[in-house]
Amino acid sequence: MPTIQVLDSHVADLIAAGEVVERPASVAKELMENAIDAGASKVTVEISHGGLTFLRVTDDGKGIPAGELKTAFLRHATSKLRTAYDLEAIGTLGFRGEALAAISAVSRVEVMTRTADAPLGASLSLEGGVPGEIEEAGCPLGTTMVVRDLFYNTPARLKFMKKDSAEGAAVFAVVQRVALSHPEVSVKFIRDGKQELLTPGDGALQSAVYAVLGRELALGFREVKSGGDGIKVTGFVSQPACCRASRNWQFFFVNGRQVKSRLLMAALEQAYQNQKMVGKFPACVLHVEVKLSQVDVNVHPAKTEVKFGSEREVFNAVYHAVLSVLEGDRSHPQATFSPARPKQTPGQTTMLGLSAQTYRQLTVADVATPRFTPKPRPTWTPPPAAAPRPSVPKKAPYVESGVENLVEKVDNSVHPVENLVDKVDKIPQETLLNSKKLEKHAQVIPSEPQPQPIPEPVATPEPKDEPVEKPVHMPEPEIEAEPVPEVEPWRLAGEVLNTYIIVEQGDKILLIDKHAAHERMNFDRMKAQGHQAMAQTLLSPAICRLAPEEQAVLLSNLSLLEEFGFQVDDFGGGALAVREAPDYLDVEDIPDTLSQLAQKLLTTGHADPAAARDELLHTMACKAAIKGGWKTSPQELERVAQAVMDGSVKYCPHGRPVAIELTRKELEKQFKRA
Known part of the structure; x- marks a missing residue:
């Protein structure tokens, strides 16, 4: 038997399908791109059970002639290329002719299609890549593809599929990107019978952004328009104050094709340098148009990676286009509504100053x-003019x-x-x-005034007329407290750069990172609470719009969120409704906190629940901590310094030191005094 053999065509098709079809989202992407290449103005995507059991894509494009229907499902059969020269200037989303063959090889496919000049449509069924007979069917203009039981004949691939919610979220993400890449196409997405997205298809990118990303993010965008040297950059970028907790809100399109490009990402974030907070990422929807001959899309089977003929020119075009918008915002700041405080008159009680x-x-x-x-809280009522004021302990x-x-x-x-x-x-x-x-x-x-507790004497005191030496023979107490080491006195000297606390102790100076120290204090407190996180019910639910993958992973970990004080519901339309949140978290921090929690869950997975909980606690402690660069009250600075000086806080939850020490000798060496 020869060692080297030619694989059976069926096995070869399954291997090829594995490169093109990774999950239901891959099927949705390929079918939607085919619909757009066919000139569709409306595309509807419907899925059930994450798209594994049912996925349907309907368009109103030009359709497939009945005589070419079987040919369309053959490998390397396409209407978009003819010669090798065409590869140098690919203007369509699809071009290899592998998608339909790969999809039909690992699923059961039904297709119905009709062209404009045909009185009746045609239908065809395929199972495992084997076609049946073409039949006449009554159907509207365009094509409808139904994919059932994906990977039914490849159990090795099927066992690696995620939960239905995660796979459905991946399909939703693909639909969103296609909607943003072609705003002239009206895109509808239906999951398990519920409509989750509908774009107007009026050709305005702003309309698509509003429908896909939501009102809050759309209002924080600034329009980008730049063109020259054969490179055109259009779209929207977020204001520095509206940056997000992850890069999930960065969408790049090259000649109408959604791509993942480190070059474009680097150009975008370079423009935001020194303008955004550390750990935040700008959001964007950027369309880059270049000459077809200057971009190679035949790089990856998924066609999400491209190579540019002139990378430096593309980088500069995107960088300067974004930078000009940001500099324009600085030179012409947006007006903010801040009502002036009216002068108070006698008898007027108002809280406008707060x-x-x-x-x-x-x-x-x-x-x-x-x-x-837990004791009953005394209430304060306005006292009469002669009433004494409440006293305050001096030891506070x-x-x-x-x-x-x-x-x-x-x-x-x-x-x-x-x-x-x-x-x-x-x-x-x-x-x-x-x-x-x-x-x-x-x-x-x-x-x-509260009476001070009187400690119990360890022994009955002797009468005054007894000798003074007598108490020496008093019995020792049963439990003797260990002597507490005396802490050298220290003084809070102040704060520099709104980030570092200065403490003077003896002949040394300590610089304390207030954010890292407070983060550790929060982490220890939250971990000690265990499953008893204090939650507060919000007056009105906080609506948080997250990326589909983030939303899916949070909804599949609701019990874990409840442990941290969150009560979250699916609000629909790619948003979550937060009804309860931890009491130490501000309402405006809830969306970023949930986004970071989702990213932690996506990266850590579920292999080690204890490690995942610690990672989530790190995120929660960081969000609840005082921020570097923000003004902090002297009382809060003293509280943080006290925790560090007591030795209860030495490292932040990530292992970084919270304080550094500078001695008098080191200072004198710097000044050449030693």
């Missing part, structure tokens, strides 16, 4: 007597500089609330924390 968040969360009772212990350094001054400055007049607001306006915003945040940072402010 932010919306503080106004929602702050009450007089919260300021005067916040909730810190955080409260003394903020809330204590606030309480003592309240003028006991006819309008105590109004005067309280005036004083609130003058103290740092960070001091005005709600009761839950005060619970984390401050000590109890009792409404009445």
